[in-house]
Amino acid sequence: MAPSAISTDRIKKAVVDAHKKHKSKRGGKNASYIPILGQVPSKLFGVCVATVDGQIFTAGDARYEFALESISKVFTLGLVIEQRGPEQFRGKVGVDPTGHPFNSVLALELHNDKPMSPLVNAGAISTISLVEAIDAEDRWRQILGVQGDFAGRPISMSEAINASEQATNFRNRAIAWLLRDGGYIYCDPMEACDIYTRQCSTLVTTVDLAVMGATLANGGSNPLTGTKVIARANVAHVLAQMAMEGVYTRSGDWAYTVGLPAKSGVGGGLVAVAPGQLAIAAFSPPLDEAGNSVRAQAAVAQIAHTLQLGLFNVPPRNE
Numbered sequence: 521m522a523p524s525a526i527s528t529d530r531i532k533k534a535v536v537d538a539h540k541k542h543k544s545k546r547g548g549k550n551a552s553y554i555p556i557l558g559q560v561p562s563k564l565f566g567v568c569v570a571t572v573d574g575q576i577f578t579a580g581d582a583r584y585e586f587a588l589e590s591i592s593k594v595f596t597l598g599l600v601i602e603q604r605g606p607e608q609f610r611g612k613v614g615v616d617p618t619g620h621p622f623n624s625v626l627a628l629e630l631h632n633d634k635p636m637s638p639l640v641n642a643g644a645i646s647t648i649s650l651v652e653a654i655d656a657e658d659r660w661r662q663i664l665g666v667q668g669d670f671a672g673r674p675i676s677m678s679e680a681i682n683a684s685e686q687a688t689n690f691r692n693r694a695i696a697w698l699l700r701d702g703g704y705i706y707c708d709p710m711e712a713c714d715i716y717t718r719q720c721s722t723l724v725t726t727v728d729l730a731v732m733g734a735t736l737a738n739g740g741s742n743p744l745t746g747t748k749v750i751a752r753a754n755v756a757h758v759l760a761q762m763a764m765e766g767v768y769t770r771s772g773d774w775a776y777t778v779g780l781p782a783k784s785g786v787g788g789g790l791v792a793v794a795p796g797q798l799a800i801a802a803f804s805p806p807l808d809e810a811g812n813s814v815r816a817q818a819a820v821a822q823i824a825h826t827l828q829l830g831l832f833n834v835p836p837r838n839e
């Protein structure tokens with residue numbers, strides 16, 4: 521379906537209605553294992569749709585900056601598939617859902633320390649170690665750069681969020697050493713863990729998140745700047761990973777009920793991609809047990825349903 525098939529009035533109304541319906545929704549708790557995330561006001565709620573032709577529709581706190589967290593995994597994945605090719609990446613990290621929480625050590629134990637998915641912490645740390653870089657600074661510069669290319673504006677890291685994460689990321693450090701033991705990390709393990717922690721600590725708005733998703737929806741070209749960020753063929757691999765593991769242990773439920781590739785972060789962000797059409801992003805800090813924002817899931821699901829975007833919807837014949 522061409523992007524123009526959905527009128528701007530329908531999109532505008534869908535965004536405003538989803539915000540209105542879910543802004544008072546209760547349930548969930550801010551992530552508190554990263555202390556600074558526990559201090560973000562829980563009432564914040566932003567919604568945004570960005571289309572492949574560069575239109576932006578917002579409601580609520582869509583310009584509030586929050587921590588990108590696990591959503592960062594998507595963009596580093598894109599960078600590394602570009603550099604290494606999809607087959608080398610598949611062999612070195614893996615592309616299957618783990619069926620376990622995002623920070624699971626058990627998932628590693630069950631697969632001889634192979635991380636399986638680039639969208640869980642272990643796989644993301646392994647993916648970072650595959651960035652073709654001359655040193656740590658170059659690795660970080662490329663990762664920050666690709667986030668900015670997806671967003672269409674320079675992205676920067678919050679020193680305060682990074683400090684809070686670095687002071688508490690013991691589990692991720694353990695995961696990095698397990699990866700080293702299993703042969704699934706391809707640079708210094710603590711360098712990869714440090715850069716992983718930084719890439720989670722960058723600041724985005726809900727609008728940025730929607731534009732980042734719209735860059736994927738647009739075949740890898742940023743709809744605002746025209747920059748070709750990743751190849752169209754590689755977008756398919758990234759979206760497949762989002763569909764398999766994007767909302768962790770809820771990914772099956774999400775595919776069943778919404779039907780769009782998506783990615784969440786413990787900062788409260790969520791982005792879903794309707795290929796060739798648009799991206800829907802939402803942000804609100806309280807999370808469910810799996811680590812996904814309660815209000816963001818509700819808003820994104822409602823917009824996807826209203827605009828009939830689910831990828832598994834079969835169009836009727838001869839009607």
Ligand code: DON
Pocket residue numbers: 588589590591622623641685692717720784785786787810811812
């Ligand atoms: O490594 C962590 O645990 C966090 N920096 C990111 C985890 C995350 O966002 C999981 N997403 N829902």
